[in-house]
Amino acid sequence: VESRTADGVVGNVAPLRVIGDPAEKWPLTPGGFEGVPVVLAFVEEAPIVRGPSVEALRAELRGLGAALVVVSSSDVWSFRPDNEFERRASAADISAGDLSELRRRYGAPFGALSVFVVDAERRLRFAQTAVAADVRGAAAMATVVEAISAAGRALVASSPRAVQVSRRELVVGALLTALAAALSEACHVGTRGWAPPTQPSAADVPSSLNEVDVTLQVNGAPHTLHLEPRVSLLDALRERMGLTGTKKGCDHGQCGACTVLVDGRRVNSCLVLAVMAQGGKITTIEGLADGDTLHPVQAAFVEEDALQCGYCTPGQIMSAVGLLGEGRAKTDDEVREHMSGNICRCGAYPNIVSAIQLARGRVRS
Amino acid sequence: VRPFAYLRPTDDRSALHAAAENGSEAIAGGTGMVDLLRLGVSTPARLVDLAALAWSRIERSADGGLRIGALVKNSDLAYHPDVQERFPALSQALLSGASPQLRNMASTGGNLLQRTRCSYFRDVAIRQCNKRLPGSGCAAIGGDTRMHAVLGGSDACIAVHPSDMCVALVALDAVVRARGPNGERDIPVEELHVLPGARPDVESVLRKGELVTHVILKPSPWAARSVYVKLRDRASFAFALASAAVALDVAGGTIRTARVALGGVATKPWRSHEAEHELVGQAANAATFRRAAAAAMENAQPRGDNAFKVELGRRVVVRSLERAAGAA
Numbered sequence: 041v042e043s044r045t046a047d048g049v050v051g052n053v054a055p056l057r058v059i060g061d062p063a064e065k066w067p068l069t070p071g072g073f074e075g076v077p078v079v080l081a082f083v084e085e086a087p088i089v090r091g092p093s094v095e096a097l098r099a100e101l102r103g104l105g106a107a108l109v110v111v112s113s114s115d116v117w118s119f120r121p122d123n124e125f126e127r128r129a130s131a132a133d134i135s136a137g138d139l140s141e142l143r144r145r146y147g148a149p150f151g152a153l154s155v156f157v158v159d160a161e162r163r164l165r166f167a168q169t170a171v172a173a174d175v176r177g178a179a180a181m182a183t184v185v186e187a188i189s190a191a192g193r194a195l196v197a198s199s200p201r202a203v204q205v206s207r208r209e210l211v212v213g214a215l216l217t218a219l220a221a222a223l224s225e226a227c228h229v230g231t232r233g234w235a236p237p238t239q240p241s242a243a244d245v246p247s248s249l250n251e252v253d254v255t256l257q258v259n260g261a262p263h264t265l266h267l268e269p270r271v272s273l274l275d276a277l278r279e280r281m282g283l284t285g286t287k288k289g290c291d292h293g294q295c296g297a298c299t300v301l302v303d304g305r306r307v308n309s310c311l312v313l314a315v316m317a318q319g320g321k322i323t324t325i326e327g328l329a330d331g332d333t334l335h336p337v338q339a340a341f342v343e344e345d346a347l348q349c350g351y352c353t354p355g356q357i358m359s360a361v362g363l364l365g366e367g368r369a370k371t372d373d374e375v376r377e378h379m380s381g382n383i384c385r386c387g388a389y390p391n392i393v394s395a396i397q398l399a400r401g402r403v404r405s
Numbered sequence: 406v407r408p409f410a411y412l413r414p415t416d417d418r419s420a421l422h423a424a425a426e427n428g429s430e431a432i433a434g435g436t437g438m439v440d441l442l443r444l445g446v447s448t449p450a451r452l453v454d455l456a457a458l459a460w461s462r463i464e465r466s467a468d469g470g471l472r473i474g475a476l477v478k479n480s481d482l483a484y485h486p487d488v489q490e491r492f493p494a495l496s497q498a499l500l501s502g503a504s505p506q507l508r509n510m511a512s513t514g515g516n517l518l519q520r521t522r523c524s525y526f527r528d529v530a531i532r533q534c535n536k537r538l539p540g541s542g543c544a545a546i547g548g549d550t551r552m553h554a555v556l557g558g559s560d561a562c563i564a565v566h567p568s569d570m571c572v573a574l575v576a577l578d579a580v581v582r583a584r585g586p587n588g589e590r591d592i593p594v595e596e597l598h599v600l601p602g603a604r605p606d607v608e609s610v611l612r613k614g615e616l617v618t619h620v621i622l623k624p625s626p627w628a629a630r631s632v633y634v635k636l637r638d639r640a641s642f643a644f645a646l647a648s649a650a651v652a653l654d655v656a657g658g659t660i661r662t663a664r665v666a667l668g669g670v671a672t673k674p675w676r677s678h679e680a681e682h683e684l685v686g687q688a689a690n691a692a693t694f695r696r697a698a699a700a701a702m703e704n705a706q707p708r709g710d711n712a713f714k715v716e717l718g719r720r721v722v723v724r725s726l727e728r729a730a731g732a733a
Binding site for chain 2: 084150252268291296299305311312316359362366368376381382
């Protein structure tokens with residue numbers, strides 16, 4: 041059986057396969073879709089479908105006798121063929137736990153567009169996940185709506201007498217082929233194969249793309265780590281290498297608690313991707329002292345009592361070492377200006393300035 | 406942070422190819438991009454790290470100008486002796502921005518293309534942001550507008566362009582060199598950024614796949630006496646409430662050439678031709694500077710909390726012109 045559009049053949053719809061166990065019933069949230077095929081889309085953003093496009097979508101769904109359910113991280117939106125589309129907020133009759141359970145059940149990862157077709161008998165007929173920037177946000181919704189529209193066209197163009205399948209099967213077939221076409225067209229990066237979820241928690245872990253081997257030169261020694269490109273240098277130091285002297289304050293480059301030196305220059309390690317820090321010589325607070333002999337800046341911080349709670353101190357010290365290496369800030373005012381990237385909630389600033397001025401004469405640059 | 410693939414091309418051709426792919430974003434210093442990744446504002450499928458490319462030098466041109474690689478760090482640019490001597494407003498602007506750590510990381514190209522600090526843009530829990538979700542509305546208009554623009558806004562967006570460096574570059578007639586799938590072209594920095602209009606998501610005239618490779622500065626007597634003044638909430642490490650980059654060429658007490666650009670008050674690095682018009686041919690004195698300042702803010706459209714920026718903008722223009730006249 042072929043499904044056709046005005047443009048020609050879009051795909052073969054027979055034999056219509058059932059994915060997995062035919063006896064398995066797949067859940068739908070919310071209920072109330074008995075007897076109609078349902079397109080189930082997991083998206084990042086709640087759908088932005090308003091005005092005339094809602095009407096057009098309803099008309100398509102009415103023509104197909106199918107429903108659309110869109111699940112975002114916090115909401116479920118259902119588009120029924122015979123009703124207004126409605127939003128079911130997570131706070132109302134569906135809990136956020138139910139949503140993540142549904143996502144887990146289907147094996148739909150976060151950060152992607154996953155589309156499923158469940159037929160009127162609740163059997164799974166189509167499953168595909170697309171990982172691409174193009175299918176996020178409003179574009180994801182547009183992809184799904186376009187696929188439904190294409191399915192409608194395919195159904196209209198097909199000849200009922202030529203097939204020996206029920207109209208429901210024809211609808212499912214048209215949806216299936218249109219979705220496959222729309223997804224492959226939308227996803228220039230490519231779609232991923234889908235396998236039924238085996239580990240209940242696997243789907244909750246965001247998919248990892250291209251884990252890489254990263255070698256970092258930290259405090260004079262090489263460390264090779266296997267990590268994702270999204271891991272920051274700060275997290276690699278703290279969570280993977282156990283170097284917890286470097287602190288996480290704001291994680292946005294605004295507080296300076298994570299300051300380390302890369303090739304002698306002070307940087308915010310929270311804004312450096314570990315994968316980008318390869319090749320540089322990284323110095324953390326753990327690498328400053330010479331055995332039991334404190335670095336002059338460390339010793340000066342102790343002598344001048346340049347801290348209260350101490351959380352910002354490693355960052356302050358690393359920043360001060362960088363400052364002295366730069367050799368630009370001389371006066372107290374200049375030291376204050378050049379330490380502006382390190383915030384101290386306790387207000388130990390006067391003694392920090394004193395410590396830096398004390399250390400100045402002791403540091404060999 | 407959403408997962409993404411990471412590429413580190415080592416030649417220009419591969420970099421341009423990778424950057425032109427759908428879902429690609431370029432990363433240089435990372436101070437803007439990594440922040441936006443963590444906020445969930447930027448969700449690329451693929452990051453293209455430009456660090457291995459050769460656009461990392463400051464080269465002198467025969468005419469005494471500079472060709473600055475897009476990967477040159479803000480601190481290296483700010484402390485370059487030629488920049489300090491011939492383009493002081495650029496050095497001052499860079500050193501007034503961010504912190505020493507961030508300046509050690511941030512690149513010239515990244516600074517040019519940095520995103521707004523509008524708190525509604527940066528908060529993905531806010532559903533209305535035409536820049537982030539085109540067509541969704543603007544939460545700033547009718548919201549907290551204290552940090553927002555009084556110049557160049559539209560009914561769709563009033564987000565401020567946050568750069569200090571760009572303001573100086575606009576005043577210094579700098580040119581951006583961009584390379585893309587269809588070759589290389591030069592764009593005056595003044596024309597690089599676009600007004601939000603109905604499409605705040607479109608922020609520059611760069612085409613898909615085009616990368617900034619260099620910034621080009623031409624020397625001039627007035628550029629060597631340029632000045633940058635920045636007013637902000639705290640003494641250091643804060644974005645501008647109002648700032649100005651100005652330069653004057655004064656002969657016999659009369660202004661022959663003037664450049665006035667504003668930061669912190671506009672949706673793009675804002676060159677004020679109106680202010681310059683009031684200056685050229687006039688005596689370099691306080692009365693002239695006040696007229697120029699008034700002209701600069703004449704078309705300001707304050708929205709509630711940001712009304713103070715109109716007067717602050719005037720004052721920063723006057724103060725910077727006074728300094729420039731002193732330097733002239």
